[in-house]
Amino acid sequence: VPNRVSLLGARTVGAGGMAVGLALGFPIVSARVAVGVHRRVDVLAGVDSAYGLMNELRVGARWMVLDGGPRWSVGMAVEGSHAFFLRPASVEDRGARYYSGRRNWNVLPGIVGNLQFAGARSPRLFLDVRYLMALDTEPIQGVPLGGLPPDVELSGAFPVRLGAEIPVSEKTSYALTIGGDIRTRPDETDFMPVITFGVVTGF
Structure with missing residues (x-):
């Protein structure tokens, strides 16, 4: 039976389906779940952690815009998150904020796609390109005599x-x-380089 359970590409799990995944890597460890609410739409939830230095709750959705059958798919995804940091920004020097790129509130819209080779158990390649809009609610002033920092600082990646x-x-x-x-x-x-290894399974 061919494996069609994808959590990291554009292929959705289908109405009533579910996929979960766990991954370890640098700089993040993560857990994800996708629940199908429509044949082409999944609701996403997850947790990211910078090994305890930052813990981030995430929710979002993905929409399979183009369905090329069992071989390929292209879609859109968006996730929003709130990150909790172990140390305040004022005393953190190249810590969780630096390595993860996340701030207190984050929004990640983007494009996802996947391509599966011929064969029931062939690998399924995926590409995920996002824009990270990060809102920092505790920015610090790094320049002497620079004045007070703004209440909220917006940055992108x-x-x-x-x-x-x-x-x-x-x-x-x-x-x-x-x-x-x-x-x-x-x-x-x-x-900032990223590498992870994990497992994805469906229910």
Whole structure:
């Protein structure tokens, strides 16, 4: 039986379906669940953690815009999140904020797609390109005599992920993701690499 359970691409799980995933990596560990509310629409929920230094609750949705049958799909996804940091920004130096790119409130709209090779258990490649809009409700002033920082500081980044879900059974796959965040904040690195390894399964 071909494996069609995808959590990381554009292929939705179908009305009434469910997929869950767990992943370990750098700089984030994550857990995700997708619940199908329509043949082409999933509701998403999850938790990301920078190994306890940051814990982030996420909700969102994905819409499979183009369905190329069992071989390929293209869609749109959006997630919103609230992140809780172990240390305040005023005492954190290259900690969870620096590595994750997240701030107190985050919105991530973007485009997702997947391509599956021929064969019932063939790997399914996926691409996920987002825009991260981060709202920092506790910004700090890093320049002496720079005055008071604003109450809310807005910044952006471009998370790009490429990887594969590799089926091992009808409903379960290993998942490998590589990529990085292209940052625009002047006080952060221009590019932060990302790598994760996990498992995705359906119910």
